Amino acid sequence: xxxxxxxxxxxEVVLGFDRPFVIIGERINPTxxxxxxxxxxxxxxxxxxxxxxxxxxxxxxxxxxxxxxxxADEPALLVEAIRLVQSLTDVPLSIDSSVPEALEAxxxxxxxxxxxxxxxxxxxxLEHILPLVKKHGAAVVAICNDxxxxxxxxxxxxxVAKKIVNRAADHxxxxxxxxxxxxxxxxxxxxxxxxxxxxxIRRLRSELKVNTTxxxxxxxFGLPNRHGLNPTFIAMAxxxxxxxxxxxxxxxxxxxxxxxxxxxxxxxxxxxNWISTFREPGPQGxxxxxxxxGRRRRAEKx
Amino acid sequence: xxxxxxxxxxxEVVLGFDRPFVIIGERINPTxxxxxxxxxxxxxxxxxxxxxxxxxxxxxxxxxxxxxxxxADEPALLVEAIRLVQSLTDVPLSIDSSVPEALEAxxxxxxxxxxxxxxxxxxxxLEHILPLVKKHGAAVVAICNDxxxxxxxxxxxxxVAKKIVNRAADHxxxxxxxxxxxxxxxxxxxxxxxxxxxxxIRRLRSELKVNTTxxxxxxxFGLPNRHGLNPTFIAMAxxxxxxxxxxxxxxxxxxxxxxxxxxxxxxxxxxxNWISTFREPGPQGxxxxxxxxGRRRRAEKx
Numbered sequence: 001x002x003x004x005x006x007x008x009x010x011x012e013v014v015l016g017f018d019r020p021f022v023i024i025g026e027r028i029n030p031t032x033x034x035x036x037x038x039x040x041x042x043x044x045x046x047x048x049x050x051x052x053x054x055x056x057x058x059x060x061x062x063x064x065x066x067x068x069x070x071x072a073d074e075p076a077l078l079v080e081a082i083r084l085v086q087s088l089t090d091v092p093l094s095i096d097s098s099v100p101e102a103l104e105a106x107x108x109x110x111x112x113x114x115x116x117x118x119x120x121x122x123x124x125x126l127e128h129i130l131p132l133v134k135k136h137g138a139a140v141v142a143i144c145n146d147x148x149x150x151x152x153x154x155x156x157x158x159x160v161a162k163k164i165v166n167r168a169a170d171h172x173x174x175x176x177x178x179x180x181x182x183x184x185x186x187x188x189x190x191x192x193x194x195x196x197x198x199x200x201i202r203r204l205r206s207e208l209k210v211n212t213t214x215x216x217x218x219x220x221f222g223l224p225n226r227h228g229l230n231p232t233f234i235a236m237a238x239x240x241x242x243x244x245x246x247x248x249x250x251x252x253x254x255x256x257x258x259x260x261x262x263x264x265x266x267x268x269x270x271x272x273n274w275i276s277t278f279r280e281p282g283p284q285g286x287x288x289x290x291x292x293x294g295r296r297r298r299a300e301k302x
Numbered sequence: 303x304x305x306x307x308x309x310x311x312x313x314e315v316v317l318g319f320d321r322p323f324v325i326i327g328e329r330i331n332p333t334x335x336x337x338x339x340x341x342x343x344x345x346x347x348x349x350x351x352x353x354x355x356x357x358x359x360x361x362x363x364x365x366x367x368x369x370x371x372x373x374a375d376e377p378a379l380l381v382e383a384i385r386l387v388q389s390l391t392d393v394p395l396s397i398d399s400s401v402p403e404a405l406e407a408x409x410x411x412x413x414x415x416x417x418x419x420x421x422x423x424x425x426x427x428l429e430h431i432l433p434l435v436k437k438h439g440a441a442v443v444a445i446c447n448d449x450x451x452x453x454x455x456x457x458x459x460x461x462v463a464k465k466i467v468n469r470a471a472d473h474x475x476x477x478x479x480x481x482x483x484x485x486x487x488x489x490x491x492x493x494x495x496x497x498x499x500x501x502x503i504r505r506l507r508s509e510l511k512v513n514t515t516x517x518x519x520x521x522x523f524g525l526p527n528r529h530g531l532n533p534t535f536i537a538m539a540x541x542x543x544x545x546x547x548x549x550x551x552x553x554x555x556x557x558x559x560x561x562x563x564x565x566x567x568x569x570x571x572x573x574x575n576w577i578s579t580f581r582e583p584g585p586q587g588x589x590x591x592x593x594x595x596g597r598r599r600r601a602e603k604x
């Protein structure tokens with residue numbers, strides 16, 4: 001059993017094999033969001049605030065914060081976004097950048113224990129990022145590519161993950177603080193992408209014994225009805241042992257699949273979360289509608 | 303690789319590890335459908351006909367036919383239902399009864415190679431049903447309970463499956479013609495029901511190397527929003543290796559999950575089935591809407 005603990009000033013979230021699935025809200029990210037990028041660059045963080053609140057309301061357990069805007073002062077913008085989000089919500093943060101200086105500034109601004117997003121198996125990334133993770137006592141997302149790029153061979157990706165876990169240990173970072181992203185590729189372009197990544201998730205769990213995360217919606221890139229495909233992938237990935245995802249909690253069908261998967265993995269005691277989310281209003285208003293649902297279902301059966 | 307071939311007079315359906323998932327439509331069953339039972343008993347099969355056509359239109363690959371009505375002549379009703387369904391559709395049939403005489407009459411009326419539903423590990427069932435399966439060259443659903451009832455221990459259920467497969471072999475029925483139903487129990491009453499049955503599905507596939515089926519919707523019995531939970535279970539079950547289900551193809555969310563699972567298991571070459579089912583109409587009407595979807599998605603990203 002591997003528990004990855006991350007925290008804000010006042011709240012802890014735990015990723016683990018015997019824990020409810022953790023949703024890391026991906027929305028606060030100007031990549032591909034032109035208007036958000038322009039606003040952040042101009043010092044307007046209203047949309048960041050709205051995105052933070054909406055994602056937490058929708059069920060995000062952690063918020064990813066990214067301020068990667070070309071030609072902007074990314075460390076300063078990231079710090080401002082982090083401070084704002086921390087003032088509005090108490091969920092732990094995932095600090096997301098490809099720029100080490102931004103990651104460092106973000107870690108300094110962040111209260112509690114952050115999830116640093118991310119390190120790869122590339123040598124210069126390992127040498128820059130792991131000391132930051134250690135210094136700030138953070139956890140880190142480890143992405144399964146290295147100086148040779150992203151391998152289509154999952155054995156190579158497994159070895160990259162193993163290398164990162166070992167290198168982290170050299171820096172005094174325990175394996176429980178390394179959350180591996182196996183890299184979900186689009187199934188429309190690589191027909192065996194999903195089969196392979198599910199096999200990799202199972203190995204990461206059974207052999208490397210690490211928690212896992214991924215950009216789940218990438219699997220449906222380029223296909224129609226992506227919102228219809230993503231929930232099925234996330235259900236399969238959770239069944240294979242994945243313990244978190246960086247994704248959009250505003251996708252209701254995705255959140256329904258995650259809540260359902262918690263029930264089906266026996267991570268929702270007494271189905272309490274499922275029942276409180278979905279119970280039908282009873283005939284007297286507030287009463288749980290178990291009986292009524294039953295009547296309707298029988299009536300359907302003509 | 304294990305292929306279970308069933309057929310009508312003119313069409314073959316194959317259950318297999320490397321095949322698209324097979325949906326066995328469950329609707330033609332008077333159990334719990336009072337009106338259908340009364341109609342069938344009175345010789346009115348209009349609803350049977352409508353159910354057959356609707357299920358095939360919704361994507362059922364096989365139709366289960368059951369005529370179990372108390373105090374009725376079940377063999378005669380089953381034969382009539384089978385003849386009618388065969389006259390309307392060309393999908394293979396699953397002949398469903400707990401009465402050996404009805405199963406035998408059904409097998410005689412059925413063209414092609416039927417799936418007989420079902421045998422259990424109970425001694426008298428084994429001795430009555432397996433000779434029928436052999437005589438008619440049918441395939442058979444093997445349910446994992448025996449004279450001791452349904453065990454909550456999946457090791458016991460695995461052993462029951464193994465016993466049925468071995469006993470079938472004694473009768474000259476190959477393992478590829480035994481489709482094991484691991485028995486899906488309601489997760490609301492048994493919190494580890496889903497975790498256990500997923501583990502059993504994996505063992506049935508890797509150790510016993512048989513195809514599997516189940517009454518998938520049973521998992522959500524007693525919970526609210528069953529239509530929201532069933533697709534997540536079926537996705538997980540397919541990820542674990544299940545190759546068919548006896549379920550309701552008129553549940554659109556379930557069929558979407560099955561079609562998505564085919565894509566994600568690499569059982570939908572070029573995603574052709576997914577794309578033809580879900581592509582958006584293009585600006586000129588018939589054109590696949592890939593570009594348009596892209597524009598809309600970008601526009602969302604403000």
